[in-house]
Amino acid sequence: MAKVTFDADLCKGCGLCVDACPKGILQIAKDKINKKGHSPAEMTDESKCIGCAFCATMCPDCVITVER
Amino acid sequence: MAEKVLMKGNEAIAEAAIRAGCMHYFGYPITPQTEIAAYMAKRMPKIGGVFLQAESEIAAINMVYGVAGTGLRVMTSSSSPGVSLKGEGISYLAGSDLPALIVNVQRGGPGLGGIQPSQSDYFQATRGGGHGDYHLIVMAPASVQEMADMTAKCFDLSDKYRVPAMILADGTLGQMMEPVVLPEPTDYKPNKPWAVTGTECKRKHNIINSLYLKPEQLEQTNFERYERYKAIEENEPLWEEFMMEDAEVCVAAFGIAARVSKNAIMAARAEGIKVGMIRPITLWPFPKKPFKAAADKCKAFISVELSMGQMIEDVQLATECKRPVTLCNRTGGMIPSPEEVLEAIKKAAGGNK
Amino acid sequence: MAVVFQKPKSLTDAPLHYCPGCTHGIIHRLVAEAIDELQIEGKTIGVAPVGCAVMAYDYFACDMVEAAHGRAPAVATGLKRALPENIIFTYQGDGDLASIGMAETVHAATRNENITVIFVNNAIYGMTGGQMAPTSLPGQVTQTSPYGRDTATVGFPIRVSEMLATLDGPEFIQRVAVNNVKNVNAAKKAIKKAFQNQIEGKGFSLIEVVSSCPTNWGMTPKKALEWVEEKMIPYYPLGVYKDRSANKEEK
Numbered sequence: 001m002a003k004v005t006f007d008a009d010l011c012k013g014c015g016l017c018v019d020a021c022p023k024g025i026l027q028i029a030k031d032k033i034n035k036k037g038h039s040p041a042e043m044t045d046e047s048k049c050i051g052c053a054f055c056a057t058m059c060p061d062c063v064i065t066v067e068r
Numbered sequence: 069m070a071e072k073v074l075m076k077g078n079e080a081i082a083e084a085a086i087r088a089g090c091m092h093y094f095g096y097p098i099t100p101q102t103e104i105a106a107y108m109a110k111r112m113p114k115i116g117g118v119f120l121q122a123e124s125e126i127a128a129i130n131m132v133y134g135v136a137g138t139g140l141r142v143m144t145s146s147s148s149p150g151v152s153l154k155g156e157g158i159s160y161l162a163g164s165d166l167p168a169l170i171v172n173v174q175r176g177g178p179g180l181g182g183i184q185p186s187q188s189d190y191f192q193a194t195r196g197g198g199h200g201d202y203h204l205i206v207m208a209p210a211s212v213q214e215m216a217d218m219t220a221k222c223f224d225l226s227d228k229y230r231v232p233a234m235i236l237a238d239g240t241l242g243q244m245m246e247p248v249v250l251p252e253p254t255d256y257k258p259n260k261p262w263a264v265t266g267t268e269c270k271r272k273h274n275i276i277n278s279l280y281l282k283p284e285q286l287e288q289t290n291f292e293r294y295e296r297y298k299a300i301e302e303n304e305p306l307w308e309e310f311m312m313e314d315a316e317v318c319v320a321a322f323g324i325a326a327r328v329s330k331n332a333i334m335a336a337r338a339e340g341i342k343v344g345m346i347r348p349i350t351l352w353p354f355p356k357k358p359f360k361a362a363a364d365k366c367k368a369f370i371s372v373e374l375s376m377g378q379m380i381e382d383v384q385l386a387t388e389c390k391r392p393v394t395l396c397n398r399t400g401g402m403i404p405s406p407e408e409v410l411e412a413i414k415k416a417a418g419g420n421k
Numbered sequence: 422m423a424v425v426f427q428k429p430k431s432l433t434d435a436p437l438h439y440c441p442g443c444t445h446g447i448i449h450r451l452v453a454e455a456i457d458e459l460q461i462e463g464k465t466i467g468v469a470p471v472g473c474a475v476m477a478y479d480y481f482a483c484d485m486v487e488a489a490h491g492r493a494p495a496v497a498t499g500l501k502r503a504l505p506e507n508i509i510f511t512y513q514g515d516g517d518l519a520s521i522g523m524a525e526t527v528h529a530a531t532r533n534e535n536i537t538v539i540f541v542n543n544a545i546y547g548m549t550g551g552q553m554a555p556t557s558l559p560g561q562v563t564q565t566s567p568y569g570r571d572t573a574t575v576g577f578p579i580r581v582s583e584m585l586a587t588l589d590g591p592e593f594i595q596r597v598a599v600n601n602v603k604n605v606n607a608a609k610k611a612i613k614k615a616f617q618n619q620i621e622g623k624g625f626s627l628i629e630v631v632s633s634c635p636t637n638w639g640m641t642p643k644k645a646l647e648w649v650e651e652k653m654i655p656y657y658p659l660g661v662y663k664d665r666s667a668n669k670e671e672k
Contacts, residue, residue, distance in 0.1 A: 001422070002422075003422060010436055012440075012441035012442070013441060014441040014442030014443075014635075014642040015442070015641075015642060015643060016442055016642055016643070016646070019643050019646075020601075020602055038441065051425060053425055053426040054602045056426040057426070057447075057602050057605050057606070058447065058601075058602060058605065059446070059447075060437070060439065060442065060443055060444055060445065060446025060447050060450075061436070061437055061439075061446050062427075062428035062429075062432065062446070062450060064426065065424060065426060065427040065428070066424070066425050066426035066427075067422040067423060067424050067425060068422060068423065068425045092499070092502060092503060094499070118502045118503075120498070120502065122495065122528075123524050123525070123527075123528035124524055126492065126495070126524075126525075127492070127495040127498075127524065127525050127528065128495075130488065130489060130492035130495035130496050130499065130525070131495050131496070131498050131499035131502070132499060133486075133488070133489075133492075133495075133496055133499060134468075134486065134495070134496040134497060134498060134499020134500040134501075134502075134503065135499040135500070135502065135503040136499075137486050137496075137499075137500065138499075138500060138503040138504055140503050142499070142503075156489055157489065157492070160488075160489050164487075264466050264484035264485070264486055264500070265466075265484065265504065265507070266463055266464035266465065266466060266483070266484055266504070266507050267462070267463050267482070267483060267484055268463040268464065269462055269463040270463070273433075273481070273482055273483055273484050273485060274484045274485075275478045275479075275484070275485045275486070275487070276485070276486040276487065277478060277485075277486075277487040278487065279475060279476075279487055
């Protein structure tokens with residue numbers, strides 16, 4: 001049981017979190033654009049999240065908060 | 069109290085700085101100011117202060133920048149080539165509105181030049197010296213007593229206006245021994261809300277900085293700083309007038325050149341020539357007022373300098389070119405003799421009748 | 422549910438200006454986490470460099486000083502000598518620390534100045550648009566080495582950690598990287614130790630962080646981190662290069 005929240009407007013869509021996720025449940029949203037003009041990262045299936053915080057560890061912009 | 073002691077000019081600066089509450093000194097060896105560093109090296113460890121011989125002039129001035137950011141009184145000293153190296157840090161001090169004292173015991177230049185006294189860093193000192201729009205408060209002592217007094221004064225003015233200050237001396241004054249009454253020690257406690265001392269998580273963070281990427285902001289910051297410069301120009305010019313009451317010829321000289329000129333003026337007076345002197349004590353702000361007034365009553369001006377003629381431009385500006393200004397100078401470490409100055413006075417007195 | 426990961430409080434709310442995927446953001450966060458965990462924010466003063474991290478003063482919530490290019494260790498020396506009870510760190514790039522500021526770096530190290538230095542090595546000048554750095558790899562193409570760094574004419578990269586470790590002065594020198602989760606966690610530990618050393622009065626601690634510059638390397642953020650693994654780390658091996666206190670304990 002884990003909860004991951006994205007402060008989407010801070011995201012620059014670099015994708016480092018996507019590569020870090022061991023469960024492969026992160027992606028760069030192709031259909032969204034944030035305030036800065038970037039396509040932000042998002043989670044596809046929260047039920048599979050184990051709350052490992054690898055995504056947040058690799059995020060250069062403190063976009064991600066992880067609760068477990 | 070008021071006990072007179074015999075001291076070298078360089079040592080008088082060092083002791084006066086300590087008495088003004090300067091507990092941090094950073095420097096790099098260079099002739100002819102080494103006594104300042106040596107004095108600090110001896111004294112600072114005994115009184116809980118910091119003396120640190122830096123790896124370069126550049127490092128020394130940046131250590132000064134660090135201490136100045138905390139609001140404490142701090143100084144460095146050097147001589148001409150070393151002050152050029154400090155130029156970068158001095159510009160950053162000015163751009164970050166940090167008070168500090170820089171002492172330049174000048175030697176001949178350009179380049180490595182020589183080690184004999186000179187006044188050829190006048191332009192560098194009074195125009196800023198580094199890059200950008202800025203000024204330093206510049207004071208020019210003419211005696212060991214003034215070396216001591218101006219050190220205290222520079223710290224006070226620098227703190228008051230948040231503008232770095234410079235003492236522009238020369239090798240003669242630095243090495244010269246004279247009796248001096250040292251200023252009383254002050255218990256300096258900074259009260260500078262802008263200083264970086266740690267937020268203690270009780271206030272927003274302070275930032276010491278000279279970077280403004282938005283041009284409007286940089287312009288505004290410079291405008292604000294120039295308002296302070298204006299106040300300095302109005303309130304702080306200092307000068308000495310010597311035998312100016314009835315003078316027809318006016319000598320302009322500062323520092324060691326003024327001492328030589330005094331002898332020449334006495335000799336000229338003995339020959340019946342009405343000559344006097346205005347000695348700028350602050351070089352920036354330049355004392356324009358007395359020169360402007362003198363331009364109405366004197367027929368000629370002589371700028372006596374240990375350079376190829378630098379202050380002469382300020383004399384011409386201050387007198388609004390109403391009267392001829394001639395140059396009596398030696399350079400490269402040479403000092404004009406009283407006879408040479410007397411010759412120039414005679415020429416000025418007779419040439420324009 | 423408890424929060425297991427969030428933005429550290431010694432970072433301000435100012436959004437970072439760094440390019441997408443730039444690891445400066447990770448390193449900023451690691452420094453801030455160390456400051457938070459050691460509860461030293463209120464007495465920490467940071468020194469920002471000239472380079473990409475020039476505006477670090479807006480990002481760290483502690484008091485900050487912006488230094489001239491390369492002069493951060495000298496500025497930090499002044500700060501530490503004035504306020505010995507405070508915690509002083511510098512944050513510098515490779516051009517700042519290993520080129521224009523090498524003298525300041527070496528002498529602060531040899532004095533064992535009790536400060537913490539975070540050295541970000543990404544083998545390029547980022548802010549000015551990708552010129553050759555003192556740490557650019559042999560053959561590396563940059564704006565000022567368009568045919569690749571030719572060691573015959575411009576010499577070899579400087580391995581700062583190894584070089585400083587030859588000095589008797591410094592307390593602690595470690596090289597870390599931020600190219601994957603494991604390395605980021607190790608980097609965090611090293612950075613925290615570098616601050617802890619200062620708190621304990623042990624002296625000069627420098628952490629070299631092998632980092633990436635996707636924009637000026639001309640790579641995607643992912644590819645840039647692979648390049649760190651494949652090219653950078655072999656030239657700049659990770660590890661502890663000096664730990665005076667540990668050596669003392671062994672003896």
